[in-house]
Amino acid sequence: MPELFIELFSEEIPARMQARAAADLERLVREGLTEAGLEIGESRAFAGPRRLVLVISDVPHKTPDIVEERRGPRVDAPEKAIQGFLRATGLSLDQCDIVADEKKGPYYVARIERPGRPTEAVLQELLPDVIRRFPWPKSMRWGARRLRWVRPLHSIICLLDGRIVPFELEDIPVGRETRGHRFMAPDVLSVTGFADYEEKLRKAFVILSGAERARIIRARAEQLAEEAGLELVEDEGLIRETAGLVEWPVVLMGSFDESFLDVPEEVIITTIRSHQKCFALRRKAEDGGGLANRYLLVANLEAKDGGQKIIEGNNRVIAARLSDARFFWEQDLATPLEERVPELDRITFHAKLGTLGDRVRRLEALARDLAPFVDADPEEAAFAARLAKADLVTEMVGEFPELQGTMGKYYALKSCVPPYIAQAIEDHYRPQGPSDRVPDQPVSIAVALADKIDMLANFWAAGEKPTGSRDPFALRRAALGLIRIVLENGIRLPLLPFLQDRVRLSPAFSGDDAEAEAIARDLLGFIIERLKVHLRESGVRHDLIDAVFGLGDQDDLLTIVRRVKALENFINSEDGQNLLAGFRRAANILRIEEKKDKRTYEGEPNPQLLIAGPEKKLASAIRQARANVKKALANEDFEAAMAALARLREPVDTFFDKVTVNAEDPTLRENRLLLLSRIRDVARLIADFSRIEG
Template identity: 35%
Template sequence: MSAKDFLFELGTEELPPKALKTLSDALESEVRAGLAALLGEETLKQSVFTSYAAPRRLALLVTDLATEVAESRTLVQGPPANIAYDKDGNPSKALEGFARKCGASLDQLTEVNGKISFEQVNPAQPVAPLLPEIVTQALDKLPIPKRMRWGASRAEFVRPVKWVVMLFGDEVVPCEILGHKADRHSRGHRFHYNEPIELFAGREYVAVLKEKGKVLADFAERRELIRSQLLGEATRVGGQVVIDEALLDEVTALNEWPVALTGRFEERFLEVPAQALISTMADNQKYFHLLDDAGNLMPYFITVANIESRDPQQVIEGNEKVIRPRLSDAAFFFETDKKRSLESRVDALKKIVFQKELGTIYEKSVRIGKLAALVATQIGGDAAQAERAGLLCKTDLVSEMVLEFPELQGLMGYHYAQNDGEPEEVALAQNEHYMPRFHGDELPQSRTGIAVAIADRIDTLIGLFAINQPPTGSKDPFALRRATLGVLRIIVERELDLDLRSLLEAATAQYSGLPAQDSAAEQVLEFMLERFRAWYEEKGISVDNYLAVHALKPSKPLDFDRRVRAVAHFRTLPEAASLAAANKRVGNILGKAEQVGTDVDEALLSGDSEKALARQVTALEEQLLPLFQSGQYEQALEALAGLQAPVDRFFEDVMVMADDNAVRNNRLALLQRLRNLFLGVADISVLAA
């Protein structure tokens, strides 16, 4: 089958930088899906897809694309053969209607598997005329939250469209896309080569744009060029550039012909907390900051220009002029904020509503403080400091710096608390209570920070559930799932012996009159324990290990985690499968019994198998009790693995449901004690074979 290269390029005004890569990937995915539906996956395997994305263009090159859709045959089935003709041999109306539908004569119809059928031949057809529709549908499916119109056009896209290139081989595919007729003319760099560039072959696209148009169309190539330039500039001034990958992607999406340049700012600004300066440079100006060998911020920044200037010093000076007033603002806010203590800002929180049914930020802070004191007491922290830190933990929200740079909340609270002379742990908690801020983020270190972090999240969880606003499948406006995982991570990774149920009940007691308050603690507990499922799936631990522990609903996260890990270890033992099956069998037997006790009468035991199992169960009850109490679940399950042989022999030799009621009940009691031993860790009967 013959093949040609297919090139599509959509030229636009500057595309949203944070969405550029997403749009490019989606365009490739949708066009690929359209071509697969047309040609079939097997035919499409010979083709190679390459996406290109730059500030003013989205492009896709498909090399070795089949030039035609191969002939195919489709069997269309109609009415049953036994009703196709009447008793006189005349065709029925159903048969005639089927023939008309297929555009066929009666003699072209055949019988297949008892039904009148027609083999429809789909002739081969050229691919080129079908490409515009595939591209149009792909563009319509791009993840664009809000489309726009421009001029008198009725076309809609994320930005105004300026040109369209569509080549199949060396020929233009005639069509109109988003109000523009396709041709072979791309455009060069807005400043270096703002002229049409004629294209004759898709494979020349990247090279022609680069050499003639001063445009690097390949997103990955551009990103790595910027990275190398950043590293080179940092070396030149003796620093280490901090390359945030999200910022690098954004800068890559802003530049077609990137050139990194290093600027400088006044050292007096270094008296401002470094993160404030970094936020100013990164968020507002898209600059990269530099650190010295000791990890301290240096008075330099690296900007990436979209032009190769003949006088780069002018570009540098222009950026220095822009950043100076922004850094001056940060310095002014910092100095102004330090004139007032965090404590003096507490009353201002009374005017800020957290949630209309849950009160103000001030009321939330009071609740956080009291709950944090309880947590601190339980984890060996200072209750008074925890309550103080909780009361102050939201006060930096009304500072000038955080109002200007919301992403600095917590960090500025730390600096202002230090300035106020607050105890070090109270100061640390101002920032630490927001940790972890995102998946994989660092956890709070101080006991006070841990207490406030847990209290803040639990208060929010209880409050929202108590007013019947839990997360739904698609909406979680208060990030309750993230809050839950934060609490679980803190407790498990910091190895804290905290009971969620008691904390949730204490948090609930601080509210009054909420519609679902009575059931909130249990609802939140179940919600939080359910989050463990995703936690373990991410760690590669089988979900049935989680289910085995969840069946018991232990409310201490650290204890929950130890049990799950113990079950995962137990699964590696050769006895595991047999004992899991035996536990399932025991569970089924006990489930059918009305009342089962745990008192076993030795006089009613008969046979070596039954007596041997009873002896081992009794011995293990004494041996395992201290292991259960100390949370040594792996050792407990290893000991229980020794029951495999006696349990198997018991079921081979003993009829549990004996006719004699006393004997039957005695055997059920033995099985109940056996099952209770395993339930000291988990319900292993749910483990898959």
């Protein structure tokens, strides 16, 4: 079947938008063709600096024929109803069928045949609509055009089985012509299909696949680094970005004066990355390590001089940028970090939450309170919290906001602050993503926890909770960061009192203690939901998570996770599976009988009514299990609690084998239902077993 090939050729598309744009083009066109009734084959989308491309295989020549049946009025219906039906269907009476119906009598049926439409006609309607409503994050108009696009759109290729599908879209030409590399092959190319297009583009110095361009950049960068006896500073994000900036990647090596290496290496890496999209290089460990005064750039052409002029131009620009960075570094060092803290009072953090200075004072108090829970010195934790935001008013962080925390560490060290305090300044923002490391030193942990708890509690108090996909203050990230810090460091922390206290002390809060508790509990629920997501992503069954969370009133994240893990191990054992079946059977009987009797069976069964054998044995086993489970839970020995529960397996099985619960004697029946309720109660000490599947 025919191939559909589309190219949208424009001025340079920002690299950060390309992957999403290719996916959107593929999605919108596929959706449109599918809605038209076309069953299409596989599709591939590509994006580059100047083009979006889509190719779809096995596209039918036309949409399928449709036969629609429409039921009409009865044969003996009033003439007016029959005529209305005929007008609606566009048929005459002799073109309608009559269908018998024993109950309602015979009625008319119209069978309307709609022939399929040519795919070309579908595309002529679909593609202009897709282009006009394309979801660019930012778009604009050029000249007299009404069309909004990310950059000026120059031409469109639309070929179906090699034939042009013509359509009108303002003054933009639609045909089979494109262009190669802007400088090395600027002439017009005429193509017959996707394979011909890809081949001709490569000859015209354009590599269509962004993934291939990235592979070339990575491989060549590593090769050049190795030839120079250096190592590439890994930066996958920059590899993807540069792959979106060039059509024909050529990696070159430049250099800068060694004197710039006196500046912290993070500053150099950030400077050359942000301004020139260049890769930093590092000396190998056997050569002493540390940053080298070399870098790699990605050019978009093969220059006749081997790229020498390109390198020289980049060297000049990078030297100027690094001179600026060194100036910022030297200016910032003139003022000790602690002397910058009062400047934070002049910067608004949030309209409802005061200044950055107010936030720092809250962090000091909170870090001091958290310190005993993480084995940190309270005064050291408070001191680190006091300095944590001071680098926000430095020249360097003003130029490179992504260096906040990192520069604070360097300035603190230059101010003779102990290294672990300086490290806490850098670490308190962490983790900033799933792959970022978690602080693991006591003072760092205290300040990082304080930062996240303060963020969450104060924004909750201010009514600034995340909604749907909107999370402008990154509160989901803060909650996940808090969770990872607690779990990966094995911290026992009762969250609710801290949350409630922070809400109560928030500048945005003016209610009473009951209202503060309600807000804190709502926030705890949000954190618990993030914990559920975190556990599910780590492979824990969702039903086991729900079974533990079903107990309610839990705010110690570490204890919750340990309980979930112990339950998972128990349920995966043979005893756990068999006992789960017994618990489920008991719970089902109770649910049915409680609904029928319109009452709840709770409390101890009458021991005088227990018949010797299975009933007495089960009652005794439940009492023993209950005592053992409570003792184990008090010691937070969840494995022992599960083992105590597992010993109920045999008496529960025997009870159901030998005893009829719904005895004819109502007194015996009630007593046995009470006995079953004790099985349910002892299980609830550990988890809500009714939520466990399978």
